[in-house]
Amino acid sequence: MTTSENIVSATSRAVVGSSVSRRLRKQDGKIPAVVYGLGKESLKIAIDAKEWTEFTKKDIQIIKLQVDKKKSLDVLLKDVQFDVLSNKTLHVDLLEIDMKEEIVAAIPVHSHGTAVGLSQGGILTQLEHEVEVSCLPDNLPEFVEVDITELEMDGAIFVKDLILPKDVKVKSDADMLILHIAPPKVQEVKEEVEAATEVEEGAEAVTEGGAEKSKE
Numbered sequence: 001m002t003t004s005e006n007i008v009s010a011t012s013r014a015v016v017g018s019s020v021s022r023r024l025r026k027q028d029g030k031i032p033a034v035v036y037g038l039g040k041e042s043l044k045i046a047i048d049a050k051e052w053t054e055f056t057k058k059d060i061q062i063i064k065l066q067v068d069k070k071k072s073l074d075v076l077l078k079d080v081q082f083d084v085l086s087n088k089t090l091h092v093d094l095l096e097i098d099m100k101e102e103i104v105a106a107i108p109v110h111s112h113g114t115a116v117g118l119s120q121g122g123i124l125t126q127l128e129h130e131v132e133v134s135c136l137p138d139n140l141p142e143f144v145e146v147d148i149t150e151l152e153m154d155g156a157i158f159v160k161d162l163i164l165p166k167d168v169k170v171k172s173d174a175d176m177l178i179l180h181i182a183p184p185k186v187q188e189v190k191e192e193v194e195a196a197t198e199v200e201e202g203a204e205a206v207t208e209g210g211a212e213k214s215k216e
Contacts, residue, residue: 008055009066010045021091025049031089035065035075037096043067052089056080059108059142063094074099074137099137104171106130107141109162109178113149117181122153128178131159132171139167148179156180 010033013024024030030046045067055063065073079093097103109131115124131144144162151157160174 006055006060006062007064007066008047008051009069010047012068013044013046025088025090031092033092033094035073035094035096036078037075038098040096043073047092049089052092056089061105061107061142062097062137062140065094076103076105076137097137101136102134103137103140104132104134105140106132108143109146110143111146111148111179113147115148115151115155115181117151117153117155120153121184122181123184124148124151125180125182126178127180128159128172128176131162131176131178133164133168134171135165135168139165141165141168146179151179151181153181153183 011030013032021032024032024046028046029049031049031052033045033047035043035045045065061077063075063077065071065075067073074097075094076097077092078095080089081091082088083090107130109126109129111124111126115122118124133140141164144164146157146162148157156177157179158174159170159172159176159178162170162178164170
């Protein structure tokens, strides 16, 4: 992955505070952000909201910031705060990085294909949507893709099953469950009822047998 096409313009800001941030968003069409890292004091900036919206449509993590049309910074997206009602971005945290040093980042996990288990009545559940990896910034994948076509009922995909580029190392627990084809709830309830019935019938048989012996 390269930052050559992932350029975002930003302006530095000296005044901070909740009221200033609200004005930035409402009047100026900007998003307040902070750049941390590399042993320097954090940098307060403002990003154009429309320009940022275009980036949120992609799985982009590494960005080249052009600050005040003078300074160029390579940064890693660390955290984004959203408005839960409008889903608009409220604030962005960025981490300055050295493109020659390895980074640790979380990348999305995407599935494709139609699992065999779905035609068997199973329910596809994705328990984890991201996996943590380490690599050089230019080698960071936008996402990792999983083919679930052959996943049958009760089948599962773990972190250790993911296929990543050779220059990318997985940091997440190898046994962490990513995807699972679960039996339908109705079937589970039916099996539980049947199991409970068998236990009750077994208990009744034991009781009856004990009663007959006591009569003798």
